Amino acid sequence: MDIEDFSLDPSIAHLNHGSFGAVPCRVRDRQDELRREAERNPDLFVSTLFDRVAKARTEVAEFLGGDPDGTAFVANVTEGVAVALHSVPLGPGDQILMCDHAYGAVDIAVRHTARRTGAEVVTVTLPGQYDGEWSGEDAARAFLDAVTPRTRVAVFDHITSNTARLFPVERMCEELSAAGVVTVVDGAHAPGMLDLDLNRIGADFYTGNLHKWVFTPHSAGVLAVSPEWRDRVVPLIPSFFLDDGFPRSLEMQGTRDHTAWLAAPHGVRLLTDLGARKVRERNASLAARGQEILAEIPGLTPWRADPELSMRILRLPEGMATGYDEAEELSAEIYHRLHCRVGIKPWPRAGLLRISAQVYNREKDYERLAAGLPAILN
Template identity: 70%
Template structure:
């Protein structure tokens, strides 16, 4: 597959796949067929859609190594985390642990849940602030060490969004379980990028996006719930099928657009036909080369990388993009002047450039960004 197999603008160097993904044309065409089917006979479609969602969910669960009865489709991880937090009762004085790498919308959801209950959010600083240099054991020691008798919930990433680091998720889930802490894992980037076995992981709540790295249309995510919590899941919106319990109570929202969920298995099948190992190998190797190119040409400092990930990070010069407004302004300038889309993230002291790689990318995309970025930063 290459750029012609996607609907992306060929004049742009798309180096930010991790933010919104990109839908292969053949998967998008399947979703359009489903939309036409809805309009031909809406009454029949909505009368049968729950069974079709369940069938699609079976296929997704097999892909993720989870149980279909313990998994629900959601729009995205932001919704999945919000449902999980809504389902865990909090009391005044309870604590929710997050990290300084937590995705912004997830942190907002945690703080809102805490505020409603009179609880507290504790933001734990992980090691490696300057260059992402840490070991999994160091991360586990710091994060688990923040637990107090008041800690009720720990919310953490499978793969961090702003910094593209793989956290020791299995170690953290086991450690928090032993301490009696509920785990909510933000797995936004994990489906497709990693070979997953959610049943073995055993988190209380795990949520991931299928539209980032698994070729599914947007918006399509999943929320996997451990058996002990399934009867206690509280959807954000009351459903006609509330009495049926999880997962139907979460999935059915009346006349919603379910075509992304129904087309998601076609993305997973395409991923399998291309070969998961081959796709991941291409992406991981290319993004590593992209990081080298930006370090060599633009003089940026590379962060520690996890070789099994399709994203890499470099640090911008001191004082550049260290706040969200400045990061957004730099991102807009890069697009306007260079025709490149990269993930520019605010970080204390100096912002970060997050690169992604997908089958439509080539080495010259990274050279284009690196060559032009030097001029922008110099100016």
């Protein structure tokens, strides 16, 4: 596939796929067909939703190695994490573990839950925060060492968003569960980027986005729930379907636009037709090459990378983009001057530059960025 197979502007080097993904034209066309169908006969369309959403959910869950009866569609990981935290009884004295590499919206959800319930947030600080030399095993050990008799929930990433690192989630779920801790995994980037087996991972709650790496429309995500928690899931919005239980109580809400979910299997099939393993390996290799090209620029320091991931990190020069506003300004300048889209993440002491690789990217995209970036950094 090339950039012409997407609706992306071909004059821009799109190197930030990890933020919002991109919808292939053939999947977008299928969603448009579904929307037209809904507008032609709304009553008939809504009357078919139960079965059609269930069928789509089954196909997606099986692709992810999950149980269709234990999987629900959600809009995104932000919703999935919020539902999980809303469903676990918490009170004063309880502790919620969270990582200092957590995604911003997850951080907000955890702290909102703490304020609502009186629970305490315990932030797990990973070693090597500045140089990125920590490993997944270091992360697992830091979480496990932070568990106390008051620890009730642990919220952690499968792949960190800001720092593009891989956690050993299967081991973490097993050991945290053995300690009596409820596990909530932010798998925003994992579906499509990794060969997932949700049943093997064994999280109490695992939520992932499909619009990033599975070629689905936006507002398509999943929440997989372990058998012991399914009857205790509490939707954020109670509706007519509240008594139907999980997963329908989460999915069916009046005039919600369900077409992204109904079109999701078409993204799965496209990825399967291309060869999911081939796509994953190709993207990871290209992201590594992109990091090598950019590492030649004075002042950029490549961070340690997990080789199977399609994202890479380089640390910016000391003192640059350490705050959100500065990071946004640098990102905008790179776009306006170079017509390149990258992720600039604020980080202590020096911000981070995150690049992604997807099927529409070529080595020349990273070369374009590398050619113009030194002038901006200087």
